Amino acid sequence: MAEQEPQHPRSRVIIVSNRLPIVVLKDKNGGWRVESSSGGLVTAMAPVLKNRGGLWIGWAGANVTEDANIDALIEQATKDSGYRLKQVYLTAEEVEKHYKGFSNEILWPLFHDFVPYCNFNPEYWTFYEKVNRKFAKTVHDNSSGKDFIWIHDYHLIGVAKELREMGNESRLGFFLHIPFPPLDIFLKLPWRFQILRLLMEYDLIGFQTLRDRRNFVQCVRTLLKEVVIRGKGQVIRMTTENREVRVGAFPISIDYNEFLNVAKTEEVANDAWYIHENLPNVKIILGVDRLDYSKGIIEKLNAYRNALIRYPELQEKVILAQILVPSRRSIPMYASLKEEIEQLVGEINGQFTLSGWVPIYYRFKNLDRKELVAHYRTAEILLVTPSKDGMNLVSKEYCASNIEENGVVIVSEFAGVAAQFQKNAILVNPYDIKGVADAIYKAYTMTPEERRFHMKKLRQSIRKINIYWWVNSFLLAAIAKRLDNFPIIEDYVPNE
Ligand code: GDG
Numbered sequence: 001m002a003e004q005e006p007q008h009p010r011s012r013v014i015i016v017s018n019r020l021p022i023v024v025l026k027d028k029n030g031g032w033r034v035e036s037s038s039g040g041l042v043t044a045m046a047p048v049l050k051n052r053g054g055l056w057i058g059w060a061g062a063n064v065t066e067d068a069n070i071d072a073l074i075e076q077a078t079k080d081s082g083y084r085l086k087q088v089y090l091t092a093e094e095v096e097k098h099y100k101g102f103s104n105e106i107l108w109p110l111f112h113d114f115v116p117y118c119n120f121n122p123e124y125w126t127f128y129e130k131v132n133r134k135f136a137k138t139v140h141d142n143s144s145g146k147d148f149i150w151i152h153d154y155h156l157i158g159v160a161k162e163l164r165e166m167g168n169e170s171r172l173g174f175f176l177h178i179p180f181p182p183l184d185i186f187l188k189l190p191w192r193f194q195i196l197r198l199l200m201e202y203d204l205i206g207f208q209t210l211r212d213r214r215n216f217v218q219c220v221r222t223l224l225k226e227v228v229i230r231g232k233g234q235v236i237r238m239t240t241e242n243r244e245v246r247v248g249a250f251p252i253s254i255d256y257n258e259f260l261n262v263a264k265t266e267e268v269a270n271d272a273w274y275i276h277e278n279l280p281n282v283k284i285i286l287g288v289d290r291l292d293y294s295k296g297i298i299e300k301l302n303a304y305r306n307a308l309i310r311y312p313e314l315q316e317k318v319i320l321a322q323i324l325v326p327s328r329r330s331i332p333m334y335a336s337l338k339e340e341i342e343q344l345v346g347e348i349n350g351q352f353t354l355s356g357w358v359p360i361y362y363r364f365k366n367l368d369r370k371e372l373v374a375h376y377r378t379a380e381i382l383l384v385t386p387s388k389d390g391m392n393l394v395s396k397e398y399c400a401s402n403i404e405e406n407g408v409v410i411v412s413e414f415a416g417v418a419a420q421f422q423k424n425a426i427l428v429n430p431y432d433i434k435g436v437a438d439a440i441y442k443a444y445t446m447t448p449e450e451r452r453f454h455m456k457k458l459r460q461s462i463r464k465i466n467i468y469w470w471v472n473s474f475l476l477a478a479i480a481k482r483l484d485n486f487p488i489i490e491d492y493v494p495n496e
Helices: 040-051 071-077 092-111 122-141 159-165 192-199 210-223 256-264 266-278 297-310 332-352 369-378 393-401 417-421 433-445 448-464 467-479
Strands: 013-019 022-026 032-036 055-059 084-087 148-152 171-175 204-207 228-230 235-239 244-249 283-290 318-325 360-364 381-384 408-412 426-428
Touching: 013 040, 013 122, 022 071, 032 071, 040 055, 040 467, 055 122, 071 084, 092 122, 122 159, 148 159, 148 467, 159 171, 159 192, 171 467, 192 210, 204 210, 204 467, 210 228, 210 235, 210 244, 244 467, 256 266, 256 369, 256 393, 256 448, 266 369, 283 297, 283 369, 283 393, 283 433, 297 318, 297 332, 297 433, 318 332, 318 369, 332 360, 369 393, 381 393, 381 433, 393 408, 393 417, 393 448, 408 417, 408 433, 408 448, 417 448, 426 433
Parallel strands: 013 055, 013 148, 055 084, 148 171, 171 204, 204 244, 283 318, 283 381, 318 360, 381 408, 408 426
Antiparallel strands: 022 032, 228 235, 235 244
C-alpha cells in the first residue's frame, strides 16, 4: 500500500482519544502553557487531519482545572498544524472512576489476563457510561454528521452508541490498542454483554493482531447469537439487525523514517558513543518498558539472573540497561511494582557486582527522544518480555534506530509484534526463565553475519509496514468494496 493518504473516504476525519496530543503545564506565575506532544500516532494522523480540515478530541490531562480557560491556548498550539484540537473537561471524580477506575482497574488488567488485579466496582460502570456520553457530546457538537470518526482505545468503547443515540450519522471506526482477551477471560467481566454490544455499534473495528480478532469473534459468536459472521482473511464482516460491522487486524507501527533520521544525527551518534564509553567492554542488553505489570519486568530480571548463573562467561561481558518509564503512579499497584523491581535490581547487583562491573544499569526516568534513540542505536541486544502486549512499539523503534544493523531482538511471544517478527527475532515465553536465559546467551553468541541478516529483514518489514501503512489500511477497510485482498500477517504459533 502506498505511503500516502488514501483518497477515500473524502469525508472529514475526527480523531477521538482519551488524551489529546498535547501537554498542558502550569508555570510558576500560575499561567498555563500548552506544548504539543509528538509520537507516531500524531505524526501519522497529521497529514490526514490537515488535508481534510480535521479535528482531534480528547482530555487535556489532570493538570487542567475547570476554571482554566485554555481553549484559546490549545487553539494556538495547533495553529500551524492545520487541524484543530478540542478538549473534553473531566472532573476529578470522573478521572478517578472512569480513567483510573473502569479503564485501568478493570479493562486494562482483564484484557491483559490479570483477572485478580481487577476491581469490579459497580460504580465504575456508571462513570464509564457517563464519561463516554460526555466525549460523544463534544464529538457530536463538533461534527457535521457526515464525518469519519475514528475512536481510539479501551477508555472510549461506548462513544459510538452514544453518537448513534444522538442521531449522528457519521461513519464510526474504533481501534483497540491493547489485546482482546480470550472468551474464558472475557466472560469474567460483569459487563461482558454491554461491552460487546457497544462494540457492535461501530462500522469498523480494528485489532492489533489476528489473534485478538479471533478472540473477539469467539466472544461474539458465543454471546451474541443473532450476529452473522462472514468472510475470512484480515478483514471480515459481522451483520446485526442494524448494520454491517467490519472487523479487521491492523498491526500498528512507527514512523520508520523519523526514527532513522534521528538515529543518524550527530547528537545521537555522540550520545550513543558516550553510553558505550561509560559501559566499556560489555555488550548492552537494553530493556525499555513503561512501569506496568503487563510488561514482565520481574520475569525479565529473574531470567537475567538465571543467565548470569548458568552462563558465567556472561559476567563482566554483558550489562542489562533497564529503563523504566514512569506511568500511572497514582495507582497503588504501580507504586508497589516499582518497589518490587527496585528491590530485585538491588539484589541482583548485590549478588554479582565485581569491581569495575555492575550487572544492571537501572534508570527510572522518562528519557527525551534523542536519548532514547541513542540507547536504541548503541545496544547490541533488545530484551522485551511482556506477559501480554497489544503490539510493543519499543521493539519496532529499536530496529528502525539500529542503523549499524548489528542488534538482536529478544521479544515475548505474547506481544502483538511477535507475529511480524517471528522469523527474525528470538521469541520467548517470558514465564520460562531458563528459556529466556538461553535466549540471552544465544543472542550474545550470535555471529555478526547472523545479526546483520536478521536485523536487515526486520528493518525492511518495519519500513514497509509503517505507521502510514497502518492509517491507510484502516481508513481503506472502512470503505473498500472488497475485503479479501488485505495482506495477512499470520499469528505466531510456538514450535516444540
Ligand atoms: C500501548 C499498548 C501498543 C518509552 N520510553 C520512553 C518513551 N517511550 C515511548 C516509546 C513508545 C511508547 O513509549 C511505548 O509504546 P509501547 O507500544 O511499547 O507500549 P505502551 O505504552 O504500553 O502502548 C502497546 C501501543 O499502545 C500502540 O498501539 O503497541 O501494546 O500497550 O513509542 O518510544 N518515550 C520517551 N521517553 C522514554 O523514556 N520520549
